[in-house]
Amino acid sequence: MRILVIEDEVRLCEALVQILKKHNYTVDSDTDGESGLDDALSGIYDVVVLDIMLPKIDGITILKKIRSEGIDVPVILLTAKDSIHDKVTGLDSGADDYLTKPFNTEELLARIRALGRRRGEIIEPDALSFGDISLDTQTMRLTGRGGDISLTLKECELLEYLIIHKDVIASKEQIIEKLWGFDSDAEANHVEVYVSFLRKKLRHVHSDIKINAVRGVGYKLRKGGE
Amino acid sequence: MRILVIEDEVRLCEALVQILKKHNYTVDSDTDGESGLDDALSGIYDVVVLDIMLPKIDGITILKKIRSEGIDVPVILLTAKDSIHDKVTGLDSGADDYLTKPFNTEELLARIRALGRRRGEIIEPDALSFGDISLDTQTMRLTGRGGDISLTLKECELLEYLIIHKDVIASKEQIIEKLWGFDSDAEANHVEVYVSFLRKKLRHVHSDIKINAVRGVGYKLRKGGE
């Protein structure tokens, strides 16, 4: 997952890069329209985050050029103000989404994920992380502070689900639906078994992450110091 | 935090209401444009979730009417397809955000929270609270002025019921019906036992909330200075 950020405000640009990298995306950036356009035309990116107001070449022009070259990478426009005009022009020119400054991290990340879903592709970061562990869903490897280990498909899916839903308690029903499908006859014990497998592997990589069972409700990840 | 959902697909509508309620929002809903508009014009909502395709009056018309009445409640549009046209029309008409079906819970919740932040207000779920306590029904944790503690399922349901019905005296029969179901053979003593459990936990978090027994009638919460 490669993201290109084109934004001339240096501080904002760096902040964006840092945030995205933190979430395990691969990120490049430009601070002017000219080099931004060059990079965008390379066609190697999965998402472009594009400011409208840019030195040398403005965002809308870049967007039009990209599209006229037949590159249909998802583009998220950054509009300086709450200017409907920019939005409309941007969407007309082939943008997939816009974001009004100031915006926050969560929102940007949500939109990037949403873009992936909308196109039916999966624009996901290659690795998820939580506390002292990191999960590479591509290679299905779990890395902790004391080594790494490979997971089976179901283990990986379960941990992925728990990390993505780290803020809520994931019920067994939800987990079953996700891992075995909506009308499977999988039982609660399936989940319990995999939770048990995962806990063992978490210990194996010396992570201090715990899978907390909330009786009658579901499971929730917990970091060491909580 | 009051949310209005206007959506004609009954199943989707109910699902939305349930999900939002589960996250401690107060939710009303309509399944056609006419009653939807009526409710929206009341101006009491903090967010409106509005489907575009609706019987009687379509979403865009509703949106325009709302705005022409000077109500600037945040509106999230639900667009049936990936139709840029709908988005642009919607944004022109004064929508704050849109969501393309199908979408998932997380995304909707994120957008609702994001809307609040963007406007600088705090559109947060009412973490069910009363006096000096606050109850998170998601994690089943009770927080008081001197720490927090986890509740069991029944304890949580009981306290939730008491808080929601804080203005009236909750009878044991009502409580039994809510916690154990309509035709259970649960007895009055069950309620008494759980009231006792709760009182102990309220003391544990140093709350000054009291569960008042009204002889022959039921229970009612009371704040410290009452």
Add this chain to the structure above:
DNA sequence: CACTTAACTTAAAATAACCTTAAAAGCATG
């Protein structure tokens, strides 16, 4: 004030949820 009844509290029993492990079954690969 004595009596009755409702409510309170607590401990112990029963139940249901969850955990773990081992073994069987399924599946792909060489």
Add this chain to the structure above:
DNA sequence: CATGCTTTTAAGGTTATTTTAAGTTAAGTG
């Protein structure tokens, strides 16, 4: 078709929660 790996099944053990039950306290009533 044998091997190794993943997934499912199943059983027994552990613990948290719910229910039962019994003794105690408090409130209302004549």
